[in-house]
Amino acid sequence: MRAATDRPVINFNRGIPPREAIPTKDLATQTAAIIDERPDVMFQYPPMGQYLGDPELRLQLAALHSVDPERIFVGTGSLQVLDLLAGHLLGDRNRDVYVEAPTYDRALQIFDRHGARVLGLPLEDDGLDIELLHQHLRTLVPVFLYTIPDFQNPSGVTMSEAKRRALVGLSETYGFTILEDAPYRQLRYHGAALPSLAQMAGGARVVTIDSLSKVLSPGLRVGYAISDADTSLALASLAECTYLSPVPLCQAVAARCLAAGVVASNIGWLRQILGPRRDEAVVAVRSFLGDALFAAPDGGYFISAHLRTDVDEATFLAALRAEGIALAPGSAFYPPPATPPAGTLFIRLPFQALNPDDFAFGVELLGKVAEKLSR
Amino acid sequence: MRAATDRPVINFNRGIPPREAIPTKDLATQTAAIIDERPDVMFQYPPMGQYLGDPELRLQLAALHSVDPERIFVGTGSLQVLDLLAGHLLGDRNRDVYVEAPTYDRALQIFDRHGARVLGLPLEDDGLDIELLHQHLRTLVPVFLYTIPDFQNPSGVTMSEAKRRALVGLSETYGFTILEDAPYRQLRYHGAALPSLAQMAGGARVVTIDSLSKVLSPGLRVGYAISDADTSLALASLAECTYLSPVPLCQAVAARCLAAGVVASNIGWLRQILGPRRDEAVVAVRSFLGDALFAAPDGGYFISAHLRTDVDEATFLAALRAEGIALAPGSAFYPPPATPPAGTLFIRLPFQALNPDDFAFGVELLGKVAEKLSR
Numbered sequence: 001m002r003a004a005t006d007r008p009v010i011n012f013n014r015g016i017p018p019r020e021a022i023p024t025k026d027l028a029t030q031t032a033a034i035i036d037e038r039p040d041v042m043f044q045y046p047p048m049g050q051y052l053g054d055p056e057l058r059l060q061l062a063a064l065h066s067v068d069p070e071r072i073f074v075g076t077g078s079l080q081v082l083d084l085l086a087g088h089l090l091g092d093r094n095r096d097v098y099v100e101a102p103t104y105d106r107a108l109q110i111f112d113r114h115g116a117r118v119l120g121l122p123l124e125d126d127g128l129d130i131e132l133l134h135q136h137l138r139t140l141v142p143v144f145l146y147t148i149p150d151f152q153n154p155s156g157v158t159m160s161e162a163k164r165r166a167l168v169g170l171s172e173t174y175g176f177t178i179l180e181d182a183p184y185r186q187l188r189y190h191g192a193a194l195p196s197l198a199q200m201a202g203g204a205r206v207v208t209i210d211s212l213s214k215v216l217s218p219g220l221r222v223g224y225a226i227s228d229a230d231t232s233l234a235l236a237s238l239a240e241c242t243y244l245s246p247v248p249l250c251q252a253v254a255a256r257c258l259a260a261g262v263v264a265s266n267i268g269w270l271r272q273i274l275g276p277r278r279d280e281a282v283v284a285v286r287s288f289l290g291d292a293l294f295a296a297p298d299g300g301y302f303i304s305a306h307l308r309t310d311v312d313e314a315t316f317l318a319a320l321r322a323e324g325i326a327l328a329p330g331s332a333f334y335p336p337p338a339t340p341p342a343g344t345l346f347i348r349l350p351f352q353a354l355n356p357d358d359f360a361f362g363v364e365l366l367g368k369v370a371e372k373l374s375r
Numbered sequence: 376m377r378a379a380t381d382r383p384v385i386n387f388n389r390g391i392p393p394r395e396a397i398p399t400k401d402l403a404t405q406t407a408a409i410i411d412e413r414p415d416v417m418f419q420y421p422p423m424g425q426y427l428g429d430p431e432l433r434l435q436l437a438a439l440h441s442v443d444p445e446r447i448f449v450g451t452g453s454l455q456v457l458d459l460l461a462g463h464l465l466g467d468r469n470r471d472v473y474v475e476a477p478t479y480d481r482a483l484q485i486f487d488r489h490g491a492r493v494l495g496l497p498l499e500d501d502g503l504d505i506e507l508l509h510q511h512l513r514t515l516v517p518v519f520l521y522t523i524p525d526f527q528n529p530s531g532v533t534m535s536e537a538k539r540r541a542l543v544g545l546s547e548t549y550g551f552t553i554l555e556d557a558p559y560r561q562l563r564y565h566g567a568a569l570p571s572l573a574q575m576a577g578g579a580r581v582v583t584i585d586s587l588s589k590v591l592s593p594g595l596r597v598g599y600a601i602s603d604a605d606t607s608l609a610l611a612s613l614a615e616c617t618y619l620s621p622v623p624l625c626q627a628v629a630a631r632c633l634a635a636g637v638v639a640s641n642i643g644w645l646r647q648i649l650g651p652r653r654d655e656a657v658v659a660v661r662s663f664l665g666d667a668l669f670a671a672p673d674g675g676y677f678i679s680a681h682l683r684t685d686v687d688e689a690t691f692l693a694a695l696r697a698e699g700i701a702l703a704p705g706s707a708f709y710p711p712p713a714t715p716p717a718g719t720l721f722i723r724l725p726f727q728a729l730n731p732d733d734f735a736f737g738v739e740l741l742g743k744v745a746e747k748l749s750r
Contacts, residue, residue, distance in 0.1 A: 016420045024414045031624075032407060039399045043592040045391045076451055076596075080618035087488070109616035113462070217418035219623045221451075241484035243455035247622050248594045249406075 010354070010362035013328040015153060015301050018353040020273060022217050023257075023266045030256040034249070042252065046245045051236040053224070054251035060258035061224055065208075070229040073236055076246040078183060078211035078223030079106055084235050084242070085179060085207060085225060086114040089143050096142040100128045102304075102333030102346055104153045104181065107146055120338030123152070125295035127159030130166045137174045144177040144207075149197060151184040151300025154333045154348035158298055161194050168200045176205075183211045184300035186267050189275035191298050198226065207231065212254055214301075215270065216263050220250040278303070280356035281349065281363075288360070288367040292344070301352040306344035307366075311373045313345055319369050325362055385729070385737035388703040390528060390676045393728040395648060397592050398632075398641045405631040409624070417627065421620045426611040428599070429626035435633035436599055440583075445604040448611055451621040453558060453586035453598030454481055459610050459617070460554060460582060460600060461489040464518050471517040475503045477679075477708030477721055479528045479556065482521055486710075495713030498527070500670035502534030505541045512549045519552040519582075524572060526559040526675025529708045529723035533673055536569050543575045551580075558586045559675035561642050564650035566673050573601065582606065587629055589676075590645065591638050595625040653678070655731035656724065656738075663735070663742040667719070676727040681719035682741075686748045688720055694744050700737055 035042050052058065053074025062069040075081040090097070090111075097111050101120025111118050119136065121128045128147065147167070149159040159167070171178050180197045198206040208226040216222075225235060239245070257263055281303045282296045292305040309316060313331055320327050330346030331339070340346040347366070351359055410417050427433065428449025437444040450456040465472070465486075472486050476495025486493050494511065496503045503522065522542070524534040534542070546553050555572045573581040583601040591597075600610060614620070632638055656678045657671045667680040684691060688706055695702050705721030706714070715721040722741070726734055 014423065019415050019419070022415075022418050024418055027418045028410045028414060031410060035403045035406060039403060040394055040397075041594075043397050043399055043402045043594040044394070045588075045593040048389065076618050076622075079616075083617050106616050113613075113616070213420075218420040219416075219418040221618070221620075221622050238488075241454075241481050241488070242458050243451050243596070243618070245596075247451075247596050247625055249625075250622055 007324065009324050009326050010358055010365075011326045012349050012362060013326045014353075015350045016353060017214060017218065021266075021270055021352070023262055023269075026257060026260070026262040026266075027217055027220075027253060030253050030260065030262070031249070034252045034256055038252070042249045044248070046248050051240045051245055052232055053246065054248065054255055057222070057251045057255035057258070060255050064258065065210075065226055067226055068229070071226050071232055073225045073227070073232040073239075074246060074251060075223050075225070075235070075239060076243060077213065077221040078181070078209050079110070080221075080243075081209050081223045081225050081235070082107060082179070082181070083110050084238050085209070086110050086116070087238055088231070088234050089177065090114045090116055094143040096140055098133065098136070098142045098145040099335055100147055100152065101335060101338035102154050102330070102340075103146065103335070104148060105328075105332045107181070108333075108335050111146070118335040120335040122338070123155055123157055125157055127157065127163040128167075130163050130170075133167070134170060137170060141174045142176050144179050145171070146179045146181065147197070148181045148184075150182060150194070151187065151297050151302065153184070153300070154302055154328075154330070154346075155294050155304045156297030156300060156302040157295045158194070164194060164197055164200055168197055168206070171201070171205045178206045179209060180206055181209045183209075183214050185210075186215050187270055187274060187301075188299035189271055189278050212263070215267050216254065216257055220254055221246065222250055222254045274352055277351050277354070277356055277359070281351035281359055284356070284360035284363045285349065288364045292347075301350050303349050303351055305347045305349070306340055307347050307370050308344055309370045309374050310343075316345060316370065316373060319373055320366060323365055323369055325365060325369075327366070382699065384699050384701050385733055385740075386701045387724050387737060388701045389728075390725045391728060392589060392593060396641075396645055396727070398637055398644075401632060401635070401637040401641075402592055402595075402628060405628050405635065405637070406624070409627045409631055413627070417624045419623070421623050426615045426620055427607055428621065429623065429630055432597070432626045432630035432633070435630050439633065440585075440601055442601055443604070446601050446607055448600045448602070448607040448614075449621060449626060450598050450600070450610070450614060451618060452588065452596040453556070453584050454485070455596075455618070456584050456598045456600050456610070457482060457554070457556070458485050459613050460584070461485050461491070462613055463606070463609050464552065465489045465491055469518040471515060473508065473511070473517045473520040474710055475522055475527065476710060476713035477529050477705070477715070478521065478710070479523060480703075480707045482556070483708075483710050486521070493710040495710040497713070498530055498532055500532060502532065502538040503542075505538050505545075508542070509545060512545060516549045517551050519554050520546070521554045521556065522572070523556045523559075525557060525569070526562065526672050526677065528559070528675070529677055529703075529705070529721075530669050530679045531672030531675060531677040532670045533569065539569060539572055539575055543572055543581070546576070546580045553581045554584060555581055556584045558584075558589050560585075561590050562645055562649060562676075563674035564646055564653050587638070590642050591629065591632055595629055596621065597625055597629045649727050652726050652729070652731055652734070656726035656734055659731070659735035659738045660724065663739045667722075676725050678724050678726055680722045680724070681715055682722050682745050683719055684745045684749050685718075691720060691745065691748060694748055695741060698740055698744055700740060700744075702741070
């Protein structure tokens with residue numbers, strides 16, 4: 001092994017866009033242009049009645065998704081939108097939530113803070129275990145099921161079309177809402193897009209949570225929900241008495257970037273630069289971790305593995321740190337008492353921000369550490 | 376009376392800064408400068424570990440308040456900061472909150488959403504009824520008491536120095552936290568500043584909530600808390616799993632405006648333009664509403680009155696609307712079952728954004744409508 005001190009830490013622990021993924025120049029241009037055009041409204045409170053979001057941005061997002069603008073609610077990032085949705089949907093008598101296991105750790109923290117009882121359904125390489133979901137539904141129908149069907153964070157798994165159809169069917173039969181979190185959906189590097197759950201359900205029963213963080217800029221903090229118009233209004237009213245409104249300037253910049261085609265061209269660029277990183281990541285994980293690979297992702301930021309090892313997670317992470325590898329604890333992605341398969345640790349490997357050599361080197365080292373510890 | 380159709384609605388229902396109160400040109404300049412200087416970080420997620428806020432902004436705010444930067448937490452507007460504080464402090468077994476009656480309506484909505492049991496203590500023209508507070512404390516000590524001691528929204532009342540001292544003493548004796556909301560504190564048009572509750576308490580037991588919305592720009596959505604360092608960290612951790620972080624660009628612009636003296640000079644300008652509006656508002660309310668005046672404010676945005684009338688609030692507001700006067704329902708500022716004094720309606724009159732003639736005309740008309748309805 002190379003000595004850890006020879007090189008910087010290999011950072012496997014954060015799913016942020018690499019610098020080159022953000023169209024900084026266009027964002028700067030659009031920021032200057034909108035301040036020049038509408039200086040008086042950019043630094044003011046939003047006009048009364050605009051708590052659903054900047055009207056121009058809502059029009060742009062509605063066009064992007066081919067939905068009525070009434071169905072768009074804009075919040076300060078998609079995490080905040082999820083928090084408002086949880087606040088809106090959960091209550092003392094409506095506390096049951098189903099999620100994939102593993103799932104996005106911050107979503108779990110939000111549900112926990114809102115007093116939810118969370119059940120994790122095992123995630124398979126083509127989406128959550130639908131049979132097990134059906135069994136659970138016979139005894140307990142949740143308020144909502146939270147899923148990231150495309151290139152899931154943390155696993156990279158995409159839900160198959162058959163499972164999508166089955167899930168939408170079950171939501172109709174049993175009467176629960178699906179929260180479809182779709183921040184990576186546009187970042188597909190291989191194959192054709194599958195229909196979204198919202199498209200399959202025709203708008204009923206599915207609330208989509210989306211964001212411009214991965215396709216334009218995370219710093220703008222622009223996330224949004226696509227739901228029925230009543231839910232949009234409820235979210236706006238909750239937002240108004242929580243944080244009042246997202247930053248008007250950020251919303252206006254986002255609207256202009258959508259209108260000027262900056263988002264569309266940036267998505268094209270992202271596919272160009274991230275696709276090869278995904279390809280090399282798949283090769284590296286297959287080479288160094290073998291059949292521990294969870295699923296070869298067709299897009300997004302993440303590849304993951306179930307690593308066979310006898311040691312506990314804390315010992316493993318400490319050993320990795322000593323070798324200059326930072327890794328998020330995989331257990332944080334599981335709602336208790338759900339865990340990875342017995343005898344394995346769940347490993348999330350974000351590939352979007354590392355050069356392929358560093359990624360491969362890190363994965364190789366990770367494999368060696370696991371092997372050494374298991375002797 | 377002039378016919379309502381001759382003129383636009385006189386808007387008494389929103390406490391937003393007038394256009395001329397926001398230093399738009401300076402904000403535009405600083406925005407362009409920071410994007411030019413640090414383009415790559417302005418549109419990105421904040422660096423890990425910066426969930427307390429932009430380090431430069433925290434230094435500037437710490438200097439402004441002569442406190443240690445560790446004690447500063449920056450959130451997306453002061454309402455969001457209050458929401459996080461409520462989430463941090465309130466729990467199933469800690470639900471009691473004391474407020475002034477009347478108080479800021481959105482604060483009441485936040486406490487309500489967090490499951491608080493709220494007791495409203497009558498506000499007098501020199502602050503809340505301290506004797507009654509003391510009586511209540513003998514049987515029930517709240518988690519916190521929420522107060523706006525300077526130029527209160529909605530009443531315009533400022534808490535006297537004697538009451539401040541008594542309140543801080545009671546918080547030490549009985550062991551409850553004071554949330555001191557101070558967005559208008561810098562906007563004093565007459566007399567010398569009274570010590571803040573935080574200054575009196577020497578930092579213990581008082582959390583200050585403050586904002587740049589009234590002295591720089593509401594659109595930046597920069598609010599902050601000054602508390603002990605542990606509370607700051609708790610708020611940051613709660614923020615991280617609610618909305619991640621405020622907009623990096625807005626925080627950087629705020630930091631630069633503080634560093635460049637834009638905030639200080641704007642406060643000077645605001646005193647120049649708003650002081651005369653306050654003076655004419657006091658004259659108008661005294662002339663047309665007589666002894667209904669609650670208190671002559673020494674700063675801030677609001678003057679208020681307890682208007683004697685036999686009619687209920689809905690009837691009164693509808694009659695005003697018919698005359699082209701928009702007024703926020705005063706009852707919304709009272710936590711149930713607290714109400715204004717019997718036989719009166721509470722009237723909040725924001726003077727900061729109206730020209731004095733319109734303000735006076737509106738108050739005169741309001742008095743006439745009340746008189747007519749009471750016949």
